[in-house]
Amino acid sequence: MLARHMSNVVQIQNVVKTGSRAASALVSGEPKQPSIKTDVPGPKSKKLLEELNSINQSGAVQLFADYNKSVGNYLVDVDGNEFLDAFTQISSLPLGYNNPEMLKVFNDESKLKALVNRPALGIFPGDYWPGKLKSVLLDVSPGLPNVTTMMCGSCSNENAYKAMFITYRKHQRGENVDFSELENTSCMINKPPGSPHLSLLSFHGGFHGRTLATLATTHSKAIHKLDIPSLDWPIARFPVYKYPLEENERENKAEDDRCLAQVEDLIETYNKKGVPVAGIVVEPIQSEGGDNEASPYFFSTITKNS
Numbered sequence: 001m002l003a004r005h006m007s008n009v010v011q012i013q014n015v016v017k018t019g020s021r022a023a024s025a026l027v028s029g030e031p032k033q034p035s036i037k038t039d040v041p042g043p044k045s046k047k048l049l050e051e052l053n054s055i056n057q058s059g060a061v062q063l064f065a066d067y068n069k070s071v072g073n074y075l076v077d078v079d080g081n082e083f084l085d086a087f088t089q090i091s092s093l094p095l096g097y098n099n100p101e102m103l104k105v106f107n108d109e110s111k112l113k114a115l116v117n118r119p120a121l122g123i124f125p126g127d128y129w130p131g132k133l134k135s136v137l138l139d140v141s142p143g144l145p146n147v148t149t150m151m152c153g154s155c156s157n158e159n160a161y162k163a164m165f166i167t168y169r170k171h172q173r174g175e176n177v178d179f180s181e182l183e184n185t186s187c188m189i190n191k192p193p194g195s196p197h198l199s200l201l202s203f204h205g206g207f208h209g210r211t212l213a214t215l216a217t218t219h220s221k222a223i224h225k226l227d228i229p230s231l232d233w234p235i236a237r238f239p240v241y242k243y244p245l246e247e248n249e250r251e252n253k254a255e256d257d258r259c260l261a262q263v264e265d266l267i268e269t270y271n272k273k274g275v276p277v278a279g280i281v282v283e284p285i286q287s288e289g290g291d292n293e294a295s296p297y298f299f300s301t302i303t304k305n306s
């Protein structure tokens with residue numbers, strides 16, 4: 001992914017160098033335009049890569065950044081090359097490099113103490129925690145009243161998967177029914193009924209992370225999955241449309257219906273196999289697996305029927 005993004009950065013740099021208008025400044029002090037002074041990666045990046053390679057798997061590293069010099073939309077590398085980063089790395093820096101408002105947030109002792117005394121939040125949260133969840137996260141929540149914080153995309157998805165399975169079993173077992181003795185003992189050796197045979201349905205081309213369960217639902221590139229044992233869970237086709245959309249409405253609706261029919265078939269097949277589908281995981285827009293979007297009709301039909 002980094003490689004793909006980096007090539008985008010370089011391409012954009014070329015576009016801008018050959019005369020297109022530079023993006024408007026996000027943060028003051030940005031370079032006026034990209035500037036490439038060495039090969040990329042340059043000599044300093046190559047030297048650092050050699051050092052890193054000797055202690056760390058670094059196959060995806062493109063260059064070494066200078067985060068003191070990077071500013072706003074511009075990524076500056078250790079060789080002094082200045083790139084217009086139109087993709088904010090992997091959408092992980094949406095407010096740009098060295099955003100002064102972000103720097104101000106951390107130029108505050110209480111924020112530093114929250115970082116330094118990073119608590120086990122599930123057990124000893126700080127007094128500021130409920131207020132922060134409300135003012136920082138729930139304020140921008142799309143109508144969902146609860147929040148669980150996680151450290152990364154994979155662990156967020158991994159925990160969402162667990163929540164789906166727990167909810168599914170709770171519906172089966174009944175709201176206030178306690179775990180049976182057999183469930184308590186069988187889960188300790190990974191056997192049903194404590195560790196039930198259940199599955200999640202995912203889509204070809206999807207990317208949901210690199211941990212074991214999220215990897216079982218990831219189908220974007222073989223390199224993520226090779227050599228890792230996985231789960232036999234159902235995988236449906238994600239719609240592939242003809243463009244422009246306005247001129248291909250009939251064909252694209254037929255494509256949606258084919259994919260939706262496959263979802264239903266797979267759910268039935270896995271039910272019959274004794275591995276019921278407890279949930280569906282899908283990206284609104286696939287990215288790792290291509291730039292693939294599905295229609296509101298596709299998503300609303302899945303939601304309605306699940």
Ligand SMILES: Cc1ncc(COP(=O)(O)O)c(C=O)c1O
Pocket residue numbers: 001090152153154155157207208209210283287288
């Ligand atoms: C759609 C999607 N899901 C999950 C992940 C996994 O996130 P992380 O790398 O933070 O574990 C990514 C990461 O790129 C992603 O793009």
